[in-house]
Amino acid sequence: MKNFKTFEGYLNSILEARQARNPAYTMSAFARQLNIPASRFSEILKGKIGISVKRAIEIAEVLQLNEKDKGFFINLVQAEHDRSPAQREKSQNQITDFFDKYTEIECSKISNWYHLALIELIAIQHNLSTEELAQRLGLSLEITEDSINELLEMKVISATPHSNGFFISDANRESAMDIPTESVKQLNEQILKKAALELRAQDVSNRDFSIAVFGLNKEQLSKAKERIKHFRRDLMKEFESFPNKDAVYCLSTQFFEMTATQVKNEELAISENKTF
Numbered sequence: 001m002k003n004f005k006t007f008e009g010y011l012n013s014i015l016e017a018r019q020a021r022n023p024a025y026t027m028s029a030f031a032r033q034l035n036i037p038a039s040r041f042s043e044i045l046k047g048k049i050g051i052s053v054k055r056a057i058e059i060a061e062v063l064q065l066n067e068k069d070k071g072f073f074i075n076l077v078q079a080e081h082d083r084s085p086a087q088r089e090k091s092q093n094q095i096t097d098f099f100d101k102y103t104e105i106e107c108s109k110i111s112n113w114y115h116l117a118l119i120e121l122i123a124i125q126h127n128l129s130t131e132e133l134a135q136r137l138g139l140s141l142e143i144t145e146d147s148i149n150e151l152l153e154m155k156v157i158s159a160t161p162h163s164n165g166f167f168i169s170d171a172n173r174e175s176a177m178d179i180p181t182e183s184v185k186q187l188n189e190q191i192l193k194k195a196a197l198e199l200r201a202q203d204v205s206n207r208d209f210s211i212a213v214f215g216l217n218k219e220q221l222s223k224a225k226e227r228i229k230h231f232r233r234d235l236m237k238e239f240e241s242f243p244n245k246d247a248v249y250c251l252s253t254q255f256f257e258m259t260a261t262q263v264k265n266e267e268l269a270i271s272e273n274k275t276f
Helices: 007-021 027-033 038-045 053-062 067-081 085-099 104-109 113-124 130-137 141-153 181-201 218-240 262-275
Strands: 157-159 166-168
Touching: 007 027, 007 038, 007 067, 007 166, 027 038, 053 067, 067 085, 085 218, 113 130, 113 141, 113 166, 113 181, 130 141, 141 157
Parallel strands: none
Antiparallel strands: 157 166
8 A cells, every 4th residue: 555645756766775774875875776867856855846757757667567556656747737727637536546545455454544544653763662652652572573573464555674673565555445334434433433542641732622513515525525536645755755754643524414313423423422
């Protein structure tokens, strides 16, 4: 599962994976392989300048990407830098569709919040040991070890040579099948429970929980869902470009109809009265 939303994030993932396997490997060496001046490549990796589709194709060929990954990488470039707004939107929609999909094996195992948190934490700090990962996420060592073993089995991560750490294994890893509805429900239920715990555990300066209740014409529902998707994507894209990440955060949005049947609303009210 790819852990980036921009073409520079894609290239950074490849660089970090190579450096994890070989600490002596440098950004300059990567730039030479891609036939790009090191100073320019540094600006590219920082998101300060873009590349053309022609250059994206050349990079994909040097990296020997398969056709699907080549198309994905080109879409990342076009979504950011194509001159046509229509093409930018088309490419972004294809990227969004990709990130809505996982392999059948992954969907059965990556259905717990800590799987996703482990992947992201390893992506930003790939030298943490299993014990350190458990401590950072507040997990038991047993759960962390089991999860790490599952991610290793799926080849989402690999062990860092000559250390106790891990890194994201394959920046070109394919994903193909839709997540089953039950796995999606399980993951969202866990995120909601986790959020409820952190609502009281975390200081308000360290989190943001807010609620907006508003009227909506149901014919505009698809437009509202699309706006939420774009907001989520743009937020991740913006912060992905910043260096020195030192924490993993979760953004979870709940958008649902409150004007359900009277029976359901009465049952909810009764449940709340019992709780409080």
